[in-house]
Amino acid sequence: MRRCRPRALLCGLLLAAAVASGGRALPHLSDDVPFRVNWPGTELSLPTTGVLYREDNYILMTTADKERYKCVLPLTAGGAEEEEKEYRGPAPGELLEPLFKQSSCSYRIESYWTYEVCHGKYIRQYHEEKETGQKINIQEYYLGNMMMKTPLSEPEGQMTPYYPVEMGNGTPCSLRQNLPRSSTVMYICHPEAKHEILSVAEVTTCEYEVVILTPLLCNHPKYRFRASPVNDIFCQSLPGSPLKPHNLEQLEKQQEMMKMPFKRAKEEEAPSTKEEKFSSIHKPVAIGSHQLLTVGTTLISKLTDDQLIKEFLSGSYCFHGGVGWWKYEFCYGKYVHQYHEDKESGKTSVVVGTWNKEEHIEWSRKNAARTYYLKEDGTQTVRMVSHFYGNGDVCDLTDKPRQVTVKLKCKESDSPHAVTIYMLEPHSCQYILGVESPVICKILDTADEYGLLSVPS
Secondary structure, X not given: OOOOOOOHHHHHHHHXXXXXXXXXXXXXXOOOOOEEEEOOOOOOOOOOOOOOEEEEEEEEEEOOOOOEEEEEEEOOHXXXXXXXXXXXXXXXXXXXXXXXXXXXXXXXEOOOOEEEEEOOOEEEEEEEEEOOOOOEEEEEEEEEEEEOOOOOOOOOOOOOOOEEEEEEOOOEEHHHOOEEOEEEEEEEEOOOOOOEEEEEEEEEOOEEEEEEEEOHHHHOHHHOOOXXXXXXXXXXXXXXXXXXXXXXXXXXXXXXXXXXXXXXXXXXXXXXXXXXXXXXXXXXXXXXXXXXXXXXXXXXXXXXXXXXXXXXXXXXXXEEEOOOOOXXXXXXXXXXXXXXXXXXXXXXXXXXXXXXXXXXXXXXXXOOOEEEEEOOOOXXXXXXXXXXXXXXXXXXXXXXXXXXXXXXXXXXXXXXXXXXXXXXXXXXXXEEEEEEEHHHHOOHXXXXXXXXXXXXX
């Protein structure tokens, strides 16, 4: 039987509907995809933007009290797959062809490096310095040249589908016996983008991942941008039935009455000392009015560097980030949680990964736990460490525990205590959590061979 945690009410409605609908296939429910049931009455106007709907994609539901409803479902997993099968337009590579044929380049400027992606041609990382007499010195590395003829296999199942293009034959890497640098460019649909570079990450030594936002893929159903974080189900009452099931209305009234004393107590509560310590500014990575990847920047205002580092490394101070539906909590050496707080239904939490030192050490023997930055004087310093957190909640899509690679990276900022958090899902229920901060710059050099950090002496 289909699991109903944590949306027991929704599952109950749909399971009841399955009986009434004579066995019509129901959409696969995943804890990663939030749903909301609406009761619009006899008049219904389906949304024309965001999640797709079809009037014939519905089920009939009959409650225990013989109340009957017609519920129109969003085209999520099953519907989207059906739409992909019916699609007869250009392949994703063909949609991107105008970008590769033009002399088109995208740029990302960071505190030291500038990244240049000339699509289908090369990726360059460089730094310019002016010397006396206006002479310009350029330090540069090519992270990949020429698009390979054979594209990588297309990914399946992740929340943000991307089209990967592999580029090799870059500048030789001295840390890998002069093997050439290489990159995977991941193109993601965003309807209002202009081929911006969203991120550049060195996933292993001299191997990179570059994320590009482009509108060109948005005509393909597999890569279409999902604008709404919530999938609405619209249940219309049929003749002789109330707007909303009677038992559901009674349950909602009881829940509201139970919450009243807590609401009054909360209004009378004074702000806590902990709340006064920190101020948060959450910023989505956005273009126009849309948001693609969840990023939160937190300003920690009243802790000294030493206090903050000790509390962070002990796991007693956790970083929070994210906007929109899901937020993220990262406690170093403990866990990564994904959660949503709602005034009506309380807190929904998913364990993305938990810390186990032995499992991480085993993982680090097969993956790069430390990546380095080569200084101009030829010495190198740790630029990023990667930690493995496994044994999260079981994923409905894979029937395996969730897992996450946490990438802790030095990032200079005008605010010395700013922390930026972002979450990617390159494969179903396998995540990458990026944590970037000037605070991390102060402890990266303490990383041991497994990437484990300690308080600086």
